[in-house]
Amino acid sequence: MTPTTTETLSSHAGGLKLWLERYPFLPALIIVVALLALNGAFSPNSLGYRSLTGLLSTYMALIMLAIAQTYVVSAGDIDLSAGATLSLVNVAIVVLMEKWGGGAGAVVGAMLLGVLLGLVCGVINGIVVAALRLQAIVATFATSIFFTGVALYVMPVAGTPAPALFWRTYGGRLLGLPFVFYVLAALALLLFLLSRTRLVTQLLAVGDDQQAAYQTGLPVVLIRIKGYALCGLFSALAAFCLTGDTASGDPLVGGKMTLYSVAAVVLGGSALAGGWTTVVGSLLGALTIGLVNSLVFFMGTPSEWQNFVQGLAILFVLMAGVLAGRRARA
């Protein structure tokens, strides 16, 4: 082997590494594009404008929840109560909107209180995990049961409809464009602004090496609580999207979404151990889950095998993403 080839090889690998370092969501993006192409190959209609808008409006809630999860994962924590927080905010805003008459004022008022409620749930988690130093995975599992209990108290049976104004806006159009595009644009702006704050860098520093962060003088406990608060905030936003898509309250709706949100974070290329995360990746990870579910159907998988194939496909995507990510960090 001549020195020149070694050089080109290493510079090539270095280039890939550089790219992945700057854009850690690249593998996830490639996977999403591939899944879109596959969906399109099996069912051309699924790439239509209408279908893609539908995909986005249905999975926007999971996207938000995955982003919520990303911020706590950044600091090396986890939140198994994100789905329960979503359920609680969902039933709370639906009940409040109904109580206040369902007008524009009621919708805005309920949403403000919903954000506040999400923040409170997040801060409770933060205090339990960071200040009281309980293991995040068990402590947030416990708070998830607690939040579900409160949600069942607020609304004992699924069913209260959300005001038409709310869900017609979410599912409708504004200036000729589907409203969900504006939600996506607003989310992108919010993520951009957040990425420039010191908090996100601090969360990553804590996740990378908590001891080192502490020794450099960072208020680790406070930072982790703030991470959970951010998670609560985005869980509340997720609840708004879910309410917009389902037009009703359901005290148990988010329960199944929690683990999907964790899966989306990992599929997106973040490391669960913390210190290396990408919110854009999590967004793509949530879409990956949605696209895999659709693909399993469009491929014509027999119904008795659908669960099996779906699990296998997610596992496969996970492996592909993790291998690419590991290479970049190696």
Place this chain on the structure above:
Amino acid sequence: MKKLIAIALGTVASIAISASLANAETFKIGLSNGWVGSEWRTQMIDEAKAAAEKWKEKGVDVEVSVQSANVDVPGQIAHVRNFIAEGVNAIIVNPNSPTAFDPIFAQAKEAGILVIATDAEVSSPDATYVGIDQTAWGAAGAKWLAETLGGKGKVVAINGVAGHPANEMRVAGYKQVFKDYPDIQVVNEVNANWDQAQGQQAMQNILATYPDVNGVVVQDGMAAGAWKSIMDAGKTGQIAATGEIRKDFIDLWSKDKLNSGATVNPPGVMASALNVAVLMLQGKELKEPATAGQYKNAMYLPIPFIDSKNLADAAKQVDGKPGYYSYTSALSIEDAEALFK
């Protein structure tokens, strides 16, 4: 890769050919099931597929595509979106939520798709419910029990999941019936979450607390467990209790001569819904518009009942099937046609 493309092209071509050859009526119907936790659901889908096959004899091509997986509510909304993208003529859903589908069903209807819910009612004005009335289901078991007990005695109820719409309707059903029997005393009501083990434990507690209980209203999915406790306590001859429609229970019932009666929630509901859907797609109109139920969009199917009189017939129907197989009934094509003008 080339091979793959060739295969893909081949498939496309064969689909195109088969489509052009089909001179008969062709309907594409999407079936969505959002929970795969019991054999009942599997049987429901198998029967619906079989019902679609039967239409071939009538010269109607009914093509079903199935989405059945454990999904959350957004996941099942995605099922409906996929069906819309696929361009089906009708969608039949066993829904995970009574209300969450209002917006997506509205979109489906806008796209010219017929939407039918089965097994659980939905609030959407754009859908029709074809299935049994859960209130009447609860009432039928209670009526059998009241009559079996001669109109008097101490009764307990073992219910499903508190807050679940079907459970609340069934409870309302038996309460309504017992109102007409002033000498029937409901001494306790417990929730056992449609779980055999919890049903068994609840019955043990009940037998310990009320040794003189005469009758039990227990929903399917828990009745086998409750009966196990009754038999373990040696009270088989003294207590009348509602039962199950699964083969293993029907066998036990015949063998030990249990004093039982079972309201049937047949897994054939989706097959019935499919037959109704095809007739609707053919442009036929119902004799009586579907306006029943709390959401004014329901068409209720008859509810069969198994007791000592027809137990042998029921046993014959499930004979040779696996233990988890449920006694079933569905509207045949002719039955369904009779409901239309």
